[in-house]
Every structure is written in C-alpha cells, then in structure tokens.
Amino acid sequence: MTHLIPLHKLPSAPDLARVMAREVFRLHGIPRNIVSDRGPQFISRFWSEFCTLLGIDVSLSSGFHPQTDGQTERINQEVESKLRILCMDAPSRWSQNLPWVEYAINGLPSSSTGLSPFHVVYGYQPPILSVQEGATQVPAAHLAARRCLRVWRRARATLCKTSAVYARNANRHRSQAPRYLVGQRVWLSTRDLPIKVHPTFHVSKIKPLMSSRFCPPARPPPPPRLIDGAPAFTVRRLLRSRRWGRGIQYLVDWKGYGPEERSWVPSRLVLDKDLVRKFHRQHPDQPRGASRM
Incomplete structure (x- = not known):
C-alpha cells in the first residue's frame, strides 16, 4: 500500500522516525522489516539503533541496483509522472493532489493478484469516486467535490495507461536468472565496483562461470x-x-x-x-x- 507524505525538506533520521510513527506505524503496526535505499537517513546510526530497539530488521538496497527496492522505485516514477500531469497548471499546489493520487494508486487492482492494495489491507474495494449532481445549497462545496473527482479520474486514467507501458518496457530487457547452487563459481561484474566490496551482490551482477580452455570446469574437491x-x-x-x-x-x-x-x-x-x-x-x-x- 502506498502512502504519500509531503515534506518541506529532506528529513533527518529523527524526523524520519517521527514521520514513520505518525503516518505508517499507527496505521499498520510495527513492521518486521524495512527495505530502503542507502540515503543518509537510512544508514545513520540513529536509524539503525531506532529500528533495532523496535525489533525491526533493516534491509538496504544493493549499490547501483535500485531494482532491489523495485516496488518503491516504480511507485516513485508513477507518482512523479502523475503529479507532473496533474500540476501542470498550478505546480505549487502539488501537495494538495497527493491524497487523490494515493487514493487512485491504492484502489487500482494489481495484475498479479487481481486485488487492489486497499482491498488486500482492508478486505474490500474502495468505492468509485463520484459526485452527486443536482441542486446544491453550497456552490463552493460542489466545486471542491468536482475538483477532487477530476484529480482522481485523471490520476487513475494515467495510472491505467502507463502501468502497462512500464511493465512492457521493463520485461523487454529482463531475462530469467540462472539457477545458482551454493559453492558454484561465477563471474562478478566490476562495473561500479567500489574499493570496499560488500559481500552481497544482486543476481544481475553475476554470471555463471562456463568452462573453456582458459578456465576449466570446476570439479568438486575429493572427500576425506x-x-x-x-x-x-x-x-x-x-x-x-x-x-x-x-x-x-x-x-x-x-x-x-x-x-x-x-x-x-x-x-x-x-x-x-x-x-x-x-x-x-x-x-x-x-x-x-x-x-x-
């Protein structure tokens, strides 16, 4: 489920802890694991200690491979593109459109499960947003409701249109990863490889080691x-x-x-x-x- 929270600036680690408690923990409880990128807030000692004290495991994405946290990266792209379209006429009012973009994202069924994030969390599908037409006693209220409906419809339409495009373009460059066994020798890509090497690599950064005259096939060591x-x-x-x-x-x-x-x-x-x-x-x-x- 997606939660979009407007912030005045990039939060510090203590600010982030307060935002998570206020906007996520109170709604869904304390998570068992938090997956994030390697931003300064998430690698700070404060954030690590804060999560440890609450019993939360911290998982940082692999360097130079944002797909590790693929859901967040995809949603970020979708939100950015939707806000750009919705706020074209009034860019300074982008934060006012966040609730309806969030509502549209969480109400859209997933192609993998057939259920929306809203339905998975709460057990029912949110109602389709509509405005009752007819005589109104408060024109300003009617205009506000129409504005909400317009933003929601545009966000939902854009989501439906671009989700299929994103999936098609992403799958075009993907292939099934080989099945690796413990102890198998592999090649490691040195692209973006820093001096200090982390012991964990994403599967896209390795390839199975094939035998050749320069590299004979690995034989299992003799048993004792x-x-x-x-x-x-x-x-x-x-x-x-x-x-x-x-x-x-x-x-x-x-x-x-x-x-x-x-x-x-x-x-x-x-x-x-x-x-x-x-x-x-x-x-x-x-x-x-x-x-x-």
Missing part, C-alpha cells in the same frame, strides 16, 4: 578418507615450515584443492613422514623439529 575413525586428506606436497610454539608446522598443499585452501598443519598431523624427510632434504634451510624419524 577415514583413518582410525578420523578424516584424513591427501597431501600433494609440503611448501614451507615454521616454528610454532614448541613445535613445527608445515604449509600443506592439499591434493585436489586450490591454492586458496593451503593451510599450516602441526607436524604431528602429517601422517606420511616420508614427505617430511623429502621436504627437509630439498629445503635444508627450513626449520625442523627434533629428529625422531
């Missing part, structure tokens, strides 16, 4: 073997040694795993002592423990 009931992995080679506390550790290159999986392992966990002897013969300068082999 069981030796005396404990998992054991095969060592390809020992790369270096170092003193660690009272003992020695070896930098192990594991068979079937990439360089990113190399790790330091205590000497007592290297089961193949021939590998240790071979390593020190080839690298006599590397630290070694007491000879007990």
Whole structure:
C-alpha cells in the first residue's frame, strides 16, 4: 500500500522516525522489516539503533541496483509522472493532489493478484469516486467535490495507461536468472565496483562461470578418507615450515584443492613422514623439529 507524505525538506533520521510513527506505524503496526535505499537517513546510526530497539530488521538496497527496492522505485516514477500531469497548471499546489493520487494508486487492482492494495489491507474495494449532481445549497462545496473527482479520474486514467507501458518496457530487457547452487563459481561484474566490496551482490551482477580452455570446469574437491575413525586428506606436497610454539608446522598443499585452501598443519598431523624427510632434504634451510624419524 502506498502512502504519500509531503515534506518541506529532506528529513533527518529523527524526523524520519517521527514521520514513520505518525503516518505508517499507527496505521499498520510495527513492521518486521524495512527495505530502503542507502540515503543518509537510512544508514545513520540513529536509524539503525531506532529500528533495532523496535525489533525491526533493516534491509538496504544493493549499490547501483535500485531494482532491489523495485516496488518503491516504480511507485516513485508513477507518482512523479502523475503529479507532473496533474500540476501542470498550478505546480505549487502539488501537495494538495497527493491524497487523490494515493487514493487512485491504492484502489487500482494489481495484475498479479487481481486485488487492489486497499482491498488486500482492508478486505474490500474502495468505492468509485463520484459526485452527486443536482441542486446544491453550497456552490463552493460542489466545486471542491468536482475538483477532487477530476484529480482522481485523471490520476487513475494515467495510472491505467502507463502501468502497462512500464511493465512492457521493463520485461523487454529482463531475462530469467540462472539457477545458482551454493559453492558454484561465477563471474562478478566490476562495473561500479567500489574499493570496499560488500559481500552481497544482486543476481544481475553475476554470471555463471562456463568452462573453456582458459578456465576449466570446476570439479568438486575429493572427500576425506577415514583413518582410525578420523578424516584424513591427501597431501600433494609440503611448501614451507615454521616454528610454532614448541613445535613445527608445515604449509600443506592439499591434493585436489586450490591454492586458496593451503593451510599450516602441526607436524604431528602429517601422517606420511616420508614427505617430511623429502621436504627437509630439498629445503635444508627450513626449520625442523627434533629428529625422531
């Protein structure tokens, strides 16, 4: 459901908290989650702490991808275009038209559900706005009612006309996202990529990694073997040694795993002592423990 609230200026985080309590929370209750862009109000410590204290999860849209909060972005475009049409004759009176634009948006059935936002929230469809014609005792009241009807009709007509155009144009450039699996390797688009990278990316920013002679297909790592009931992995080679506390550790290159999986392992966990002897013969300068082999 859409709520359009006129403000004199861009609100600060405390102002935003007051507006949300007055215009949203009192009507719909405390939300479980709020999705927003990364405006200064929404990334402030005040807003984060305010939401945390009320038990609200905060979800920020992905950088350079406003479609993350697609509903809001679409409604913003619709409201802007409707107000531009409705306020063409009197731009300074745009805020007076907001209630009827909101009424038109919330009363228009959705193509996905067949129900209007108003119907989903309240359980019934709002009545069609009309003005009873006939003799009136107060001409000013009649003019005000006619003005409301005119604004509502123009807003609704424009909504019906442009909603189909927006959907058609948006779907023209969309394709079904591939189905990704946990652990699957992908390409990440570096467009708009900042120096500090967030660990979450929108699906439109990645593509599945296809095999080629430059990039062979990823094979699953070999499972561990069981030796005396404990998992054991095969060592390809020992790369270096170092003193660690009272003992020695070896930098192990594991068979079937990439360089990113190399790790330091205590000497007592290297089961193949021939590998240790071979390593020190080839690298006599590397630290070694007491000879007990």
